[in-house]
Amino acid sequence: MRLVVTAGPGPRWRSRPVDDAGTPTAAPVTTGAFPGAEAPAGAAGAVRVVWADTAAAYPACRAAGVRVGRCHDVTLAEGLLLGHEGRWGRPRSPAAAWARLTGGAEPADPVAAVPGTPADDGQDSLFDAGPRAAAPLPPGVDALDVLVAVHADQQARIADARAVSPGFGLLVAAESASALVAVELTEAGLPWRADVHDALLLDALGPRPRHGGRPARMQALAEELAVLLDAPGLNPDSQPDLLRALRRGGVPVTSTRRGELARVEHPAIEPLSRYRELGRLFTANGWAWREQWVRGGRFRPEYVPGGVVSGRWSSRGGGALQIPRAVRGAVVAPPGHLLVVADAGQLEPRVLAAMSGDAGMIAATRQGDLYAALAAEALGRPDARAEAKVGLLSAMYGGGAGSASLAALRRRFPAALGLLEDAARAGEEGRSVRSVLGRTSPPSPDGPDGPDGPDGPDAEAAGSRSRAYGRFTRNFVVQASAADWAAVLLVGLRARLHDLGDGARLVFFQHDEVVVETAEPLAAQVVAAIADAGAEATRLVLGDTGVHVPLAATAVRSYADKP
């Protein structure tokens, strides 16, 4: 059963049951308690909540102790549908969808407040921040009626989309459930030990500077650099100053990027590299970062499912998806608990193997290390793992078209490489591409044939843009399909952890990696749940291609102990 739900007015909910086509089966009702709470385990008739915006509505449910089992997020579904229908960029709120249905003016989507900026409400906890604003409906129009109508329309459009992309219904369900997971992840937070973090910082940087300024280790390196480059008072954080000093000192560089500096010989390069490394730790994940983002022993970023066009998540606040290895030691399970950490190794090439049906590459996925297998089979040298890896990654990222290993991979795995080249050609010609479940790439900036046609006055610049878009679509097919797999994994794992009771919960998710915090006695069951969820994701998303996606889960005390 589906239950269309809107909040308010006041601390009340309005709801109306509908069937799978979206047709109402009873009259609307108003209740004080949330009407879509998950039924007790074993009860018949699981409810799918249909609502406008999980990110806006679900935190209040959680605060009231309510868990939603399944949902249909009308805003996220609208975004997926618009993309699939080639109508990228239109506003995706229920109000906008309703305007398209009725011929009204589409309101623009509201912009979410960024935590920690002046637009934020300034409350201490991200989780307590008020819900984001909804796009306005015309006066006199009933929000529940709108939601019922838009949902019914979406169900019909999803049926149409499935004729092209059979997995599209799964994609909408997984995207909606991902939004539930995102709210629950923020609520749970990642355990963060301030004392361990302090010890790491002290060891690397020296004591915290009392009155601003650089930590001792960085200051010493800055002074050493000033001497080595004969540039008194040099600020290594100033790129123009640094570049001038390097060039004056006879270092022939045109930028100060690490990669370029690594190619030249100079006594200043090593201390500069060390200064940068420490500076990164200090500014991105130092004491100030912890004071801003860690509360009560937990790091609670805000997650944005589908925040990346490829369907990957993005995050707001504290760089949650870029926690460097150097500080992962501070992520420690509380007493009596463990962290079960799992990531899908080499997910993107495995997804590529399945999508292309390349028999050779599928067979290679059944060996433990895919890149080593590719090296043995395509290059004839099992020890050339690094070369095979770079070759395949550049095939998926659009780089280094001329490399010898790429040519060898193309000969040995023609279907897999052909899929990437087809995707790149589609992009260069201004066409969209789709993930395995049907997420669709945004249109080329120039559309088919570029802004002026193939021979227009800006043909050179348009050609460059078209090649760039080709690299994007080349990557999109694998990145977005890997995100499809990961979303289905996450949703299946959420359900399995719920079945284990209150002792285990997801606390982190990053592209192809999950962290579950669990009471120690449940750890073995969590490991099994992850393996089950991975196998299910592979079956549902990649079908019975025979592709193997390893998802090794390990129980550890600290995130840094992950093998």
Add this chain to the structure above:
DNA sequence: TGGGCTTGCGCC
């Protein structure tokens, strides 16, 4: 002073 831009780099 504030905002937008560039540079550099962490994660996948």
Add this chain to the structure above:
DNA sequence: AAAGGGCGCAAGCCCA
């Protein structure tokens, strides 16, 4: 010939 996909974030720079 151009030359590596997707992000978020901090600091410096530059100009209004």
